[in-house]
Amino acid sequence: MDFIARDRNRRLQAAAKNPPNEKLNTPKLGGPRLATNAASGTKFFSRESRHILDNRNKELDNIKMIRNRWKILNLVGTGGFGKVYTVDDTHIKETSLRKRMLACKIEPIDQEQSLLAIESTVLKQAKQTKKTRIPLFVDVGKTPQMKYLIMQFLGPSLAQLMRRYKSVSPVSVLEIIKQCTIGISELHELGIVHRDIKPSNFCVGYTDPDRVYIIDFGLCRQFKINGEIRPLKHRDGFKGTSRYVTLDIHGGKVSGPADDVKSLLYMAIEFFGVNLPWAGVKEKKLVYDIKTKYTTKKLLSKVEKKGKVEKIAAKYLNNINNYLEEVKNNEEVNYKFIISQLDMALADSSNGIINLEWVDELSKTAKKNKCYTVDDYSKFEHDSDDFLMDRKVKKKKSIRR
Numbered sequence: 001m002d003f004i005a006r007d008r009n010r011r012l013q014a015a016a017k018n019p020p021n022e023k024l025n026t027p028k029l030g031g032p033r034l035a036t037n038a039a040s041g042t043k044f045f046s047r048e049s050r051h052i053l054d055n056r057n058k059e060l061d062n063i064k065m066i067r068n069r070w071k072i073l074n075l076v077g078t079g080g081f082g083k084v085y086t087v088d089d090t091h092i093k094e095t096s097l098r099k100r101m102l103a104c105k106i107e108p109i110d111q112e113q114s115l116l117a118i119e120s121t122v123l124k125q126a127k128q129t130k131k132t133r134i135p136l137f138v139d140v141g142k143t144p145q146m147k148y149l150i151m152q153f154l155g156p157s158l159a160q161l162m163r164r165y166k167s168v169s170p171v172s173v174l175e176i177i178k179q180c181t182i183g184i185s186e187l188h189e190l191g192i193v194h195r196d197i198k199p200s201n202f203c204v205g206y207t208d209p210d211r212v213y214i215i216d217f218g219l220c221r222q223f224k225i226n227g228e229i230r231p232l233k234h235r236d237g238f239k240g241t242s243r244y245v246t247l248d249i250h251g252g253k254v255s256g257p258a259d260d261v262k263s264l265l266y267m268a269i270e271f272f273g274v275n276l277p278w279a280g281v282k283e284k285k286l287v288y289d290i291k292t293k294y295t296t297k298k299l300l301s302k303v304e305k306k307g308k309v310e311k312i313a314a315k316y317l318n319n320i321n322n323y324l325e326e327v328k329n330n331e332e333v334n335y336k337f338i339i340s341q342l343d344m345a346l347a348d349s350s351n352g353i354i355n356l357e358w359v360d361e362l363s364k365t366a367k368k369n370k371c372y373t374v375d376d377y378s379k380f381e382h383d384s385d386d387f388l389m390d391r392k393v394k395k396k397k398s399i400r401r
């Protein structure tokens, strides 16, 4: 038995001796881990793990500086697995002109599944290949309490923008869907599928709020290695957010590139003001049943009735949907075709004028605040100890899954 297993056994035996109510106060069984709801199949943190997470989060909230360099400023987002803060790079001297802000995603050191390991691998590959719709990688490392990932700071997510700007025009919707498609295509060019396409996983730029970036690569899967499509060996456990995943994923298939774009169509339908009939339904089996009844085609026919531009949009989105139906699970997607359809929809409906509702307001804020620009870090070589080199997670350097 190796020493990790021995140590774990010792802790398990010690924990077994504790009465149940004491167990909650001494949550030492490794880090927080995900459990699966037998009925719905959704992943959740058990009561004990949630308790560990809450304690860890409190500890993490008190940290003000990471490795004598990254000064934590404000919390900007909380996800299922980590928190995102703005940070300041104290190694760069402040000048009145210097813009100062980066994003830092952190997760507790002992979280069972380190999603940051996968995420940083994707960001590094995107930086090497000069992708423009994936946030710029800056640094990755760990401290005794946490793992952290420093990257380009972006503006609000599409989920936040759609809540804040109630009357987003259908032309703007077409434009952002086109931009999301470009983001997804950049990721697929790396041979990686996202598997969690949803509005909170796209952000607009901070200094460039007219551009959409794709974020959150913790659930990614590599579908291509050295230019070769990986054979589909086995069925997959459920990955993603049940509101947006495709029927195939509900059915246990391994996600392919087309699944990401089909999820984007669900996003588009919502952005056009048509409710997804399964929104808010928790039971995964029920979501599956409703999705089978309300096909994308059916939902697009509701979009069509919303107005003139929506009618044009629905026509082209239908073409995209028909095309995607033909793409096999593991096949690549023809982005030229998809983007040409969206361009035609835009040309037919906008006369070339696109005013994203948030651009003026966000540009003003970005000018007032300070933010590092991509140029500051495009040549930055990160120097922290890379936790990917840990013995335990070394394998995660490649993100096969």
Ligand SMILES: Nc1ncnc2c1ncn2[C@@H]1O[C@H](COP(=O)(O)OP(=O)(O)OP(=O)(O)O)[C@@H](O)[C@H]1O
Pocket: 076, 077, 078, 079, 080, 081, 082, 083, 084, 103, 105, 135, 151, 152, 153, 154, 155, 156, 157, 196, 200, 201, 203, 215, 216, 217, 218
């Ligand atoms: N680089 C960034 N710049 C600015 N805000 C960001 C950045 N990355 C993430 N955020 C914000 O933090 C939120 C959570 O981030 P992210 O989606 O990466 O975390 P997560 O824990 O994987 O989330 P979830 O499990 O809910 O999908 C995002 O929706 C976004 O609002």
Ligand SMILES: [Mg+2]
Pocket: 079, 200, 201, 216
């Ligand atoms: Mg997310």
